[in-house]
Amino acid sequence: MSEGVEWAVHCCLNLAWADAGRGVPAARLAALYQLPAAYLNKQLQALVRDGILMSTSGPRGGFRLGRRPADITLLDIVTAIEGADEAFRCTEIRRRTPWPHTQGDFRDPCLIHQAMGRADLAWRRELAAQTLAEVKATVERSAPGLPGRTREWLAATPH
Amino acid sequence: MSEGVEWAVHCCLNLAWADAGRGVPAARLAALYQLPAAYLNKQLQALVRDGILMSTSGPRGGFRLGRRPADITLLDIVTAIEGADEAFRCTEIRRRTPWPHTQGDFRDPCLIHQAMGRADLAWRRELAAQTLAEVKATVERSAPGLPGRTREWLAATPH
Numbered sequence: 001m002s003e004g005v006e007w008a009v010h011c012c013l014n015l016a017w018a019d020a021g022r023g024v025p026a027a028r029l030a031a032l033y034q035l036p037a038a039y040l041n042k043q044l045q046a047l048v049r050d051g052i053l054m055s056t057s058g059p060r061g062g063f064r065l066g067r068r069p070a071d072i073t074l075l076d077i078v079t080a081i082e083g084a085d086e087a088f089r090c091t092e093i094r095r096r097t098p099w100p101h102t103q104g105d106f107r108d109p110c111l112i113h114q115a116m117g118r119a120d121l122a123w124r125r126e127l128a129a130q131t132l133a134e135v136k137a138t139v140e141r142s143a144p145g146l147p148g149r150t151r152e153w154l155a156a157t158p159h
Numbered sequence: 160m161s162e163g164v165e166w167a168v169h170c171c172l173n174l175a176w177a178d179a180g181r182g183v184p185a186a187r188l189a190a191l192y193q194l195p196a197a198y199l200n201k202q203l204q205a206l207v208r209d210g211i212l213m214s215t216s217g218p219r220g221g222f223r224l225g226r227r228p229a230d231i232t233l234l235d236i237v238t239a240i241e242g243a244d245e246a247f248r249c250t251e252i253r254r255r256t257p258w259p260h261t262q263g264d265f266r267d268p269c270l271i272h273q274a275m276g277r278a279d280l281a282w283r284r285e286l287a288a289q290t291l292a293e294v295k296a297t298v299e300r301s302a303p304g305l306p307g308r309t310r311e312w313l314a315a316t317p318h
Contacts, residue, residue, distance in 0.1 A: 001246045009271045010252060033252040052279035074274060087160045087246065093169060093192040099308055108301040112168045115233060115289050115297075130274050138274075142267040149258055 004043040004081045007035060009135070011044065012052065013075060016069045016136050017147040018154045023055070023062025028154060043081055050080040069136055075127035087123075088116035163202040163240045166194060168203065168294070171211065171236060175228045175295050176306040178315045182214070182221025187313060202240055209239040228295055234286035246282075247275035 030037035050074040054066040090113035189196035206268035208214040
């Protein structure tokens with residue numbers, strides 16, 4: 001998984017704390033963690049494409065959440081950044097055996113692929129069960145000063 | 160996940176079908192699926208390091224299963240090939256914020272990392288719950304002729 005996933009989840013969380021009345025430019029989000037702004041902007045655009053963020057231009061423009069934190073799951077964010085492909089790559093090597101194939105050999109989908117797919121499904125299910133709202137609530141219980149400090153810092157520099 | 164995982168699971172399954180009395184050379188396993196032998200050999204060596212396979216030299220040498228199929232899980236195979244790292248990479252970017260940190264901010268481990276870790280655990284649990292013996296039994300039910308054809312083909316060329 002690319003480091004973009006870590007960035008994306010943190011950015012979504014920070015945007016959930018930001019002033020609703022204005023967007024936050026990519027450069028400001030990048031500065032918060034000393035990340036390369038252009039590369040972060042790519043990840044943010046991917047989140048916009050999937051409706052997780054929205055982006056507006058103009059003097060108070062920038063990125064905001066595209067929907068409520070309760071309607072954004074960790075799976076949504078991971079899928080926006082990494083795509084929806086399974087981690088396991090099945091290239092159907094089973095079909096390359098040198099003997100003549102009988103129909104029975106491939107009646108079922110590759111059962112190794114299916115077994116790996118069950119694990120992938122368990123992973124997705126767990127990510128889909130966790131919303132940004134829940135992560136936010138947990139972080140706020142753990143570090144009560146963090147949302148306020150983040151909100152102030154994001155708003156401090158005029159843009 | 161690298162294509163090596165697909166190769167490794169198929170090779171373990173084929174070795175579970177092979178004659179117990181002789182090893183199968185990497186070149187023979189590679190020829191079965193038209194895979195690059197040197198690269199496949201690397202994956203097989205990784206399986207040997209984790210005790211999933213054993214390798215013997217000599218006229219009847221080659222690779223065999225290192226333990227019973229019931230004692231080899233899909234997680235064992237994936238870990239041997241891909242390592243034990245979590246898919247999600249946490250670089251603790253949360254510590255890079257420009258304001259002075261209070262102790263409370265980092266009292267808990269990163270909660271985003273923990274949330275992603277729960278999904279990783281669900282994935283591992285599912286892989287650990289599936290043994291090579293179970294995959295083998297399912298494949299044998301689906302393609303009853305396959306074990307015999309594989310065994311014969313692996314043994315056919317003298318080595």
